[in-house]
Amino acid sequence: MVHVSATPVLALRGVSKRFGAVQALTDVELEVHAGEVVALVGDNGAGKSTLVKTIAGVHPIDEGVIEWEGKSVTINRPHDAQNLGIATVYQDLALADNIDVVGNLYLGREVRRYGILDEVEMERRSRELLTTLSIRIPSVRIPIASLSGGQRQTVAIARSMLGEPKLVILDEPTAALGVEQTAQVLDLVERLRERGLAVILISHNMADVKAVADKVAVLRLGRNNGVFEVKTTSQEEIISAITGATDNAVTRRAARSTGEIKK
């Protein structure tokens, strides 16, 4: 079903990030291929947001290498990430409530004709985009304030698609959404994958992760704590990797004793 290319779109190799005395990320590895949804999970403070921000260019990395389509790149500013083809949809959607859907979709990259906003062209393209993504909203000419939470989320995701990115990062897209709206957003994530995009999905919701992700990368205390194939992994295994249930006094003792036997 999923055709994974040999070279990952994005690969992090041994990425570390410090904030003062806090070691937020230590030697983190992550690979995302085209047409693949990688869920990034972890407990609060595990470093998910920090990791995403390093990719998005909000926080430059201290150590390690970021590879984009096999080549080492430096991402120091959000602009660098955008130029590479990385689109990020943050948890707070960053839409202007008072501006209509078309205006928000094209905010910062307005289509112009003789230097004047080309509202007709923007409206036509917005309708096209929303239709191809099967996004259902009342009208492209109503202000964002009139939309429901799920509709706003889909608009925010659609907005990220306008730059024709290769990698889309979704930060908790289904948090605070209802059942129906969550399903709409998950459908949309699948549509992004069908279009051959790489998707990094941050989520706390295991049901969502199981539903759409191909791989699950677990972060714990700023380190990798396993990458799992979703199909072959049970929810319990993922959860124990998140909470560190496998890394306790009992497992450590077991690991020691097997080590001694080997000696």
Add this chain to the structure above:
Amino acid sequence: MSIDKTSASPEDHVVENPDAAPQAVTAVDPRLLVREQGFKGYITEFKRKIKAGDLGAIPVVIGLAIIWIIFQSLNSNFLTAGNLSDISVAMVGTGMIAVGIVFVLLLGEIDLSVGSVSGVAGAAFAVLTVTHGMSAWLAFVLAILTGTVAGAIHGFVFAKIGVPAFAVTLAGLLFWNGFMLQILGDSGTINLDSEGLVAKLTSYYFTDVAAAYGLALAVTVLYFLSSFFGNRRREAAGVPSRPLSETILRTVLLAILSFVVAAVYNQYKGLPLAVVIFIAVLLITDFVLRRTRYGRMIFALGGSVEASRRAGINVEMVRISVFAISGTFAAIGGLFIASKIASANQGAGAGDLLMNAIAAAVIGGTSLFGGRGRTWNALLGVLVIVSIQYGLALEGIASPVQYMITGGVLLATVVIDAITRKTQKTAGRA
């Protein structure tokens, strides 16, 4: 709540079958009310908007009508061509300042310095021309630039250093007032050449009858053409367009309004230059705000600073430039005010000028919370305020009462604004 329908021809509605083509789902939620094409759709849409609290300029227009009727019933000289013409010339000074205030309010900020800055501009022009003998045009440009620089300084301190705009411009209010008194020197009042450039701003009238009617005709024709060809383009692109009947109705209403105004002017001294400049400023600023990328940035910043920043908008530059615009219009307004009294004096820019300018913007319908408003609001608002001033002056009522009544009108407007916003929220439109 309504939506526009994608399909251009009525046949599409009939054959529409959701099961037939699951791939071709339109961006339309089936629960929503569909706006019908044609004139009937326009009427139902209008009724729906009123019910949802989307009143637009209607409360101000009704308010203005009530004010005019009351003053006319008190004094039959109120609605004469002469008085109306005088009102429209007198309002330009405050109106220009209010245009700048609209820009600042759109960001969700406030500029308290505009009164003082307007005083500085008048004084600077007077000093440069009368005391230093500079050419009127150069002094005119320099006086306006003083306002731009003053505004840019406020904007810089606000945007780069992060001092609240309220505090920065409050400091500006005091500073620029002192600056004005300083440059005026001991004399206190400098009289302007009554035939000079600035004096002409409010004293020149196009006496030819054809001027006013010609302008009215030009405005009407331009409106019709731009809206007709705009709609043709929308139709061609397959996006919802206004029916032709609506365009014609709007054009007819605009024609009636502009020709009535032109007729009133022609009954008196003719078309005032000040009004022509004011209308031109309103047209240009409205165009900039609604049709250019810069205007879109201002609205975006008023809606969400974070969203703007992430969209790559240079937030600091927009903020500085908006305050510079506010200062510029304050200076222009100041020159119009100086023109009206043909002098620059120590009282310029003080008193109720600042409050009137802000009230004009708000009464006209600009939101105090940012992101909503148009520069045309300044016209309606200032018309209300100056009408009250002139009406009370005709009655010989002193300024204490004037202040109280203007304050009451402002309160009423803000109350209407708050109530309509609540209605809009329950109707899901705010």
